[in-house]
Amino acid sequence: MDSKIVNLRSKLEVYKAVSGGGNFSNCPVREVIQGVSGKWSSLLMMALAEQPYRFGELRRLVPDISQRMLTQTLYDLQRDGYVHREVFPTKPPSVEYSLTDLGHSMFGALHQLILWAELNHDAVRGARADFDAAQG
Amino acid sequence: MDSKIVNLRSKLEVYKAVSGGGNFSNCPVREVIQGVSGKWSSLLMMALAEQPYRFGELRRLVPDISQRMLTQTLYDLQRDGYVHREVFPTKPPSVEYSLTDLGHSMFGALHQLILWAELNHDAVRGARADFDAAQG
DNA sequence: TAGTGCTGGTCTCTTTTTGAGACCACCACT
DNA sequence: AGTGGTGGTCTCAAAAAGAGACCAGCACTA
Numbered sequence: 167m168d169s170k171i172v173n174l175r176s177k178l179e180v181y182k183a184v185s186g187g188g189n190f191s192n193c194p195v196r197e198v199i200q201g202v203s204g205k206w207s208s209l210l211m212m213a214l215a216e217q218p219y220r221f222g223e224l225r226r227l228v229p230d231i232s233q234r235m236l237t238q239t240l241y242d243l244q245r246d247g248y249v250h251r252e253v254f255p256t257k258p259p260s261v262e263y264s265l266t267d268l269g270h271s272m273f274g275a276l277h278q279l280i281l282w283a284e285l286n287h288d289a290v291r292g293a294r295a296d297f298d299a300a301q302g
Numbered sequence: 303m304d305s306k307i308v309n310l311r312s313k314l315e316v317y318k319a320v321s322g323g324g325n326f327s328n329c330p331v332r333e334v335i336q337g338v339s340g341k342w343s344s345l346l347m348m349a350l351a352e353q354p355y356r357f358g359e360l361r362r363l364v365p366d367i368s369q370r371m372l373t374q375t376l377y378d379l380q381r382d383g384y385v386h387r388e389v390f391p392t393k394p395p396s397v398e399y400s401l402t403d404l405g406h407s408m409f410g411a412l413h414q415l416i417l418w419a420e421l422n423h424d425a426v427r428g429a430r431a432d433f434d435a436a437q438g
Numbered sequence: 439t440a441g442t443g444c445t446g447g448t449c450t451c452t453t454t455t456t457g458a459g460a461c462c463a464c465c466a467c468t
Numbered sequence: 469a470g471t472g473g474t475g476g477t478c479t480c481a482a483a484a485a486g487a488g489a490c491c492a493g494c495a496c497t498a
Contacts, residue, residue, distance in 0.1 A: 205339060233475085234457075246429055261475065341485085
């Protein structure tokens with residue numbers, strides 16, 4: 167067990183103590199994590215970390231997102247301060263989305279998870295296949 | 303812009319090249335991230351990184367999860383190889399959930415995001431409040 | 439001996455979230 | 469005059485999640 171995990175263990179104790187009931191219901195980390203935990207949030211963060219994109223470009227970049235969810239996810243990311251939305255007065259008007267400083271900062275952490283996923287996605291797929299084979 | 307982000311930029315170029323259509327639809331990272339992106343997944347990973355827990359303990363630890371979603375999320379985490387499920391022949395039988403090696407490894411990466419959330423949740427809340435105040 | 443509680447779930451029903459696709463105004467270009 | 473691209477919104481259907489009843493089996497208690 168490495169030091170990070172030991173460190174977290176003590177953090178968890180703190181949460182449980184603070185929340186009073188010995189549970190996670192008031193954990194302030196939850197709302198932040200849930201903001202990133204949407205189906206499309208991390209994917210859009212990945213795209214915008216690369217460079218700013220316009221609405222239509224994002225739609226083409228992530229073809230299986232519905233226009234409705236693209237609108238809504240970008241709105242939520244903007245609301246949480248990760249994404250900046252700028253309208254340019256072209257004809258027709260174009261809208262550019264980019265990461266804020268807070269967004270770049272958050273992406274630095276999210277990036278670790280993405281790197282892990284890159285390295286281990288075959289292990290996860292393997293586990294999934296084994297499990298399905300064993301359980302039916 | 304730090305080196306991590308520059309590094310990722312090149313990674314993204316690779317994905318777009320590989321997928322053929324210049325988009326994210328085949329990105330292998332997506333399925334891994336989505337496995338962690340469930341509403342309850344990261345919370346249960348946090349709990350189990352602390353120590354193994356039994357079903358009822360987890361339910362008490364996360365009081366606002368329904369029994370149905372607790373069952374299902376644990377099942378999914380087990381299927382992806384992050385969680386080990388062990389039944390003890392007590393009366394009545396008890397079931398213990400713990401992280402596998404893969405689960406601990408993944409949590410190491412998720413941990414970065416959790417630490418970020420700890421440090422920045424007030425900034426996110428502030429952004430949210432500002433946005434709501436401005437937009438109505 | 440009957441009642442109560444705890445175990446880890448499943449089943450059904452309702453509510454919320456998401457997806458699919460039509461529709462919109464505006465303007466440029468052909 | 470028709471077509472296409474802009475960034476959306478609106479409606480309706482499908483999928484996912486939440487709420488809560490129910491279950492068998494055994495221990496403990498009254």
